Amino acid sequence: MLKISGILMVSIMAVQVAVGSHSDDLAPHCNSTSSCKVHGMYCQKGVCQCRPNMAPVVAQWELRCRDIVQIKRISTIEDHPWVISNASCLSSEKTVAKSSCRHSPCYSGILFDLLRSADEVGKFLDNCTITEVTSVGRFKSGTWTKNSIMDHLAGNKTDLALAIFNQPTLSPDVKAAVHFESIVVGDHR
Structure with a gap:
């Protein structure tokens, strides 16, 4: 798990x-x-x-x-209206603004609104970066798809994955790795 x-x-x-x-x-x-x-x-x-x-x-x-545990690395995937990427911002030369979790204009959407609202109170996004990945991922030949949400989670490359895990549309391998009967992925402790 x-x-x-x-x-x-x-x-x-x-x-x-x-x-x-x-x-x-x-x-x-x-x-x-x-x-x-x-x-x-x-x-x-x-x-x-x-x-x-x-x-x-x-x-x-x-x-x-x-x-309060600081979140240093966030992985996300564009999925309207949950996560919205601003392509012109991401292609700009200002790399600090596009990767900063707290103040980046490059990302918006429902999940980022929730994240920023929680951060206003908890202040847990100091020195945090955002990495956009290509997919949720598939499990083939013992590994997850490279540069996917599941690859980042399984490889401990992220502290937080911002994505909607819509159970009916996920592949069987992702469903096997995520316990949908609870709200927790992996060991809840």
Whole structure:
């Protein structure tokens, strides 16, 4: 199975689950004399919050504060409206602007909107680069298609893959590598 360093969508869903199922822990029911129920949280302006450089996550079905992990490498594939590449930007001479995750005008779309919204709060895209690949990938003769999402994931060449895994349209080999009954690719721990 695949080992993935960072899964943005799982983190976003975990925070949503945490807020929904642990609303008492995050509700504005604290004050300077009361403590927050979750270890690592403190009361600020009546709201239980994680300390700076930490984020709420659900681990083993419990809400906890964890260090924010920086995402250094993102692999993506153009797929309207999820990921949209600006060809004129990508062909320009300004290589810094086209590869920077946080400020690049070269990429837009629903997944990049979600990524940038999460980064506004978490600040996890410092010194990050984007690599556009050619396909989701196929598994032939024991290897994944070169320069594909699956090749980058399996080869630990990326921390995050921004792509829509549309189960009905994926090849059988990709379906075998991704567990669609859960939201996690590979080992969820």
